[in-house]
Amino acid sequence: MNFLHYFIDIVGTCNLRCPSCPVGNYQPTDFINNPRPKGFMDFSLFKEILDKIQRENSRHENVIIAIYNWGEPLLHPEYPQFIEAIQAKGFYAEVSSNLNLFDTDDSKKVQHRTNIKDVVMAAPNKLIVSLSGYDAEVYSQTHKRGSSQLVVSNLFKLRYYMEKLKKQFIVELSYHLYKHNVGKDIERIISLTNDLGFRFSSDFTFLMPLEKFLKYLDGEQLSQEEQALISLMLIKPEEQVKLAEAYKHLKCPLREWTTINFDGSTALCCAVYDYEYNIANNFIDISQEELEQRKETHPYCIRCMKKGLHVVASSAARAELTQLTNVRLQSIGSRFRRDNSHSRLSY
Ligand code: SF4
Ligand code: SF4
Numbered sequence: 001m002n003f004l005h006y007f008i009d010i011v012g013t014c015n016l017r018c019p020s021c022p023v024g025n026y027q028p029t030d031f032i033n034n035p036r037p038k039g040f041m042d043f044s045l046f047k048e049i050l051d052k053i054q055r056e057n058s059r060h061e062n063v064i065i066a067i068y069n070w071g072e073p074l075l076h077p078e079y080p081q082f083i084e085a086i087q088a089k090g091f092y093a094e095v096s097s098n099l100n101l102f103d104t105d106d107s108k109k110v111q112h113r114t115n116i117k118d119v120v121m122a123a124p125n126k127l128i129v130s131l132s133g134y135d136a137e138v139y140s141q142t143h144k145r146g147s148s149q150l151v152v153s154n155l156f157k158l159r160y161y162m163e164k165l166k167k168q169f170i171v172e173l174s175y176h177l178y179k180h181n182v183g184k185d186i187e188r189i190i191s192l193t194n195d196l197g198f199r200f201s202s203d204f205t206f207l208m209p210l211e212k213f214l215k216y217l218d219g220e221q222l223s224q225e226e227q228a229l230i231s232l233m234l235i236k237p238e239e240q241v242k243l244a245e246a247y248k249h250l251k252c253p254l255r256e257w258t259t260i261n262f263d264g265s266t267a268l269c270c271a272v273y274d275y276e277y278n279i280a281n282n283f284i285d286i287s288q289e290e291l292e293q294r295k296e297t298h299p300y301c302i303r304c305m306k307k308g309l310h311v312v313a314s315s316a317a318r319a320e321l322t323q324l325t326n327v328r329l330q331s332i333g334s335r336f337r338r339d340n341s342h343s344r345l346s347y
Pocket of ligand 2: 210252253254255268269270271272295300301302304305309310
């Protein structure tokens with residue numbers, strides 16, 4: 001089935017600082033000019049964006065609106081309204097959260113409204129929960145500032161409220177694979193997923209954003225934390241690129257998606273972080289056709305494609321990535337084997 005896929009960051013920051021993600025690994029000196037702004041998307045802007053998407057969808061294709069990219073959507077005080085607005089258009093509402101959320105019943109603290117009950121009431125079509133361990137010490141290495149105990153307790157609450165309120169939607173636990181978390185940790189998470197009737201998926205770890213990946217390949221010095229992250233990766237960035245080499249000639253799958261920042265500006269793709277790689281200041285003011293043209297001719301794409309980065313995470317290269325991942329898992333004594341059918345991007 002064909003989908004039009006939009007990533008819309010309704011929150012332009014996150015409460016965690018994962019070393020594999022620019023929210024965690026970007027330093028002020030990494031930006032070409034100005035640091036990336038932070039903030040919450042206005043609901044009125046979001047509604048305008050949805051209207052434009054609907055207007056431009058002349059072929060009436062299915063539309064997926066994922067309200068995240070580099071941010072934690074459940075920090076937005078009005079996120080239930082955003083989900084409601086997506087579904088009112090007949091679009092598919094997807095949320096991805098770290099679920100490191102404390103409940104608050106204090107209505108005055110609306111800026112921290114993160115009740116699990118509200119998440120269930122909002123009932124997105126799909127809620128992805130990203131995590132990287134069960135044990136607190138294992139998890140916090142790669143979900144820095146986060147608590148696995150908090151995530152696990154929220155998963156139980158989620159199921160509790162789904163039963164109580166009779167709400168059904170897909171909950172998918174997306175497990176990030178590293179060398180340190182594929183023993184007992186992954187087994188406990190799979191067992192927990194089954195107990196709670198949720199869906200399990202596993203994901204490769206990439207050094208993100210694209211700018212960091214390129215810097216690394218160009219031999220630029222990375223921070224100690226980034227080097228520590230790379231030492232935990234099952235497949236190193238240079239190996240990922242080598243595997244993707246055979247698919248370099250293919251077109252970039254990320255160009256088929258549209259990525260919108262919290263302030264309505266539009267990024268070249270979901271893998272870049274610096275606002276220097278924005279292709280429009282306001283999604284509302286530019287036609288989809290013009291956006292596509294700007295992507296086609298962007299100079300950063302030439303650099304990216306030369307190295308084959310555009311296909312590293314593509315479905316074409318994934319089979320080999322999975323094969324090598326499974327060889328590595330075996331060599332470190334893990335009983336887990338990755339299955340491509342359990343990819344996070346399956347609908
Ligand atoms: S939880 Fe997600 S958005 Fe937040 S820092 Fe980690 S990877 Fe980035
Ligand atoms: S070619 Fe690279 S930079 Fe360009 S859209 Fe694709 S992934 Fe992004």
